[in-house]
Amino acid sequence: MFASTPKPPYYAVIFTSVRSGDSGYAETSERMNELARQQPGFLGIESARGDDGVGITVSYWSDLESIRAWKANAEHRIAQQRGKSEWYSDYVTRVCRVEYDYER
Amino acid sequence: MFASTPKPPYYAVIFTSVRSGDSGYAETSERMNELARQQPGFLGIESARGDDGVGITVSYWSDLESIRAWKANAEHRIAQQRGKSEWYSDYVTRVCRVEYDYER
Numbered sequence: 001m002f003a004s005t006p007k008p009p010y011y012a013v014i015f016t017s018v019r020s021g022d023s024g025y026a027e028t029s030e031r032m033n034e035l036a037r038q039q040p041g042f043l044g045i046e047s048a049r050g051d052d053g054v055g056i057t058v059s060y061w062s063d064l065e066s067i068r069a070w071k072a073n074a075e076h077r078i079a080q081q082r083g084k085s086e087w088y089s090d091y092v093t094r095v096c097r098v099e100y101d102y103e104r
Numbered sequence: 105m106f107a108s109t110p111k112p113p114y115y116a117v118i119f120t121s122v123r124s125g126d127s128g129y130a131e132t133s134e135r136m137n138e139l140a141r142q143q144p145g146f147l148g149i150e151s152a153r154g155d156d157g158v159g160i161t162v163s164y165w166s167d168l169e170s171i172r173a174w175k176a177n178a179e180h181r182i183a184q185q186r187g188k189s190e191w192y193s194d195y196v197t198r199v200c201r202v203e204y205d206y207e208r
Contacts, residue, residue, distance in 0.1 A: 048159050
């Protein structure tokens with residue numbers, strides 16, 4: 001459930017979104033998760049979406065270059081385009097360097 | 105709904121959790137939101153929790169010192185203690201520097 005991340009520094013992509021459409025979303029979302037896991041530098045992913053349609057997905061990566069390569073992935077680019085036109089009324093993406101972390 | 109953050113760099117605290125108890129949670133959560141907004145360096149907050157109990161809250165701050173001061177706030181420390189003993193079966197906190205961001 002939680003991403004099993006290494007000792008910092010590593011990188012996080014925070015994707016906050018509001019869902020507006022459903023058609024084909026679940027399949028593509030599952031496929032993108034599967035595809036992300038196969039990418040170099042992928043460390044893990046955490047996701048939550050409430051009944052109000054607001055969702056936050058955080059994916060973790062070993063370095064910025066892996067994040068750039070994933071964003072440019074051809075199949076992922078098609079999904080990003082559909083997200084923009086069909087699935088999200090709004091979103092923000094923030095790319096961060098994790099400086100320190102702690103657990104329960 | 106989305107945090108209105110400035111041009112990077114700024115800082116993010118990603119808090120991923122699993123809820124286990126409810127008693128007093130809503131009041132404290134609302135109070136902590138209100139109190140956080142009054143702290144120096146606070147920029148905004150985004151939150152989502154699904155029906156499976158997994159939640160992600162991201163708060164945004166101007167600098168690491170503001171994050172440390174908020175963690176050490178007396179009223180917040182009591183809430184953190186209750187979170188640990190009553191409200192969350194598990195959680196991870198990650199403190200990050202936002203390197204770049206982009207919107208829809």
